[in-house]
Structures are given as structure tokens and as C-alpha cells.
Amino acid sequence: MADCIFCKIAAGEIPSTKVYEDETVLAFKDLDPQAPTHVLIIPKEHIASAADISTENSAVVAHIFEVAAKLSRELELDNGFRIVNNCGEDGMQSVQHLHFHMLGGKKMGWPPYAEEK
Ligand code: DGP
Secondary structure (H helix, E strand, O other): OOOOOOHHHOOOOOOOOEEEEEOEEEEEEEOOOOOOEEEEEOOOOOOHHHHHHOOOOOHHHHHHHHHHHHHHHHOOOOOOOEEEEOOOOOOOOOOOOOEEEEOOOOOOOOEEEEEEE
């Protein structure tokens, strides 16, 4: 997608601090980290959000979780981590290219939402 910032990062047109890359997936450090370790894992293919995952494109999502498990060892998140996907307006998704936040290095709060139900 021509005007998608994460497509541009995947294509190397916008710089990022990469922590993992293969043919279908890229992981890089979040610009605005919310934990000592905060990595974004994205498919290189443009998928707008979790609401657009289908039988045709879901294999990359399984691969993203394999990559997350590998990264958890490399990034020494032995005590655990959290994977977050924000989807759509109510989910507070700000970049319209599917991405999974991988957060670790501290004890997380729960529940994750700040507003009243
Ligand atoms: P979300 O709210 O779930 O759509 O999260 C988008 C995340 O993307 C947010 O934590 C900040 C991060 N981000 C936005 N633009 C850039 C960028 O150009 N580079 C990097 N590394 N991260 C970005």
C-alpha cells in the first residue's frame, strides 16, 4: 500500500531498528516504547487489521507467533511477555497495517483498559 507507514518500513524506505526479518515477517522496536522491551511484529504483506485475517492470509499470523516465541528467547523475556493487537477505532489501532505489540521486561498491569466498561 503506497501510503502505509509499515509497508514503507517493511520495504526499507523508512528506517527502523530491526530485531528480526525473514521473507514474510518483520519485527522492529516501537517508536514509543511502553515497556523495557517493546517490539512490533508485522506481516510484510499489507493486511489492514485483525478484522481482515482470512483463510487465505492467516498462515502469516501463525508464523508471527512462532517468531514471537523465538524472540522471547533472544530478547531474554524468560519471565514472560504480553502480545497485544489493537483492532479498529474502539481497539485504538493507530496504524492501519496488522501488527502485534510484544511487550516485556516488567510486570504488566491487568486489566489493560483504562476506561469504565
Ligand atoms: P497501534 O496503536 O496498535 O496502532 O500501535 C502503533 C504503534 O506503532 C505505536 O506504538 C507507535 C508505533 N509506530 C508508529 N509509527 C512508527 C514508526 O514510524 N516507527 C516505529 N518504529 N514505530 C512506529
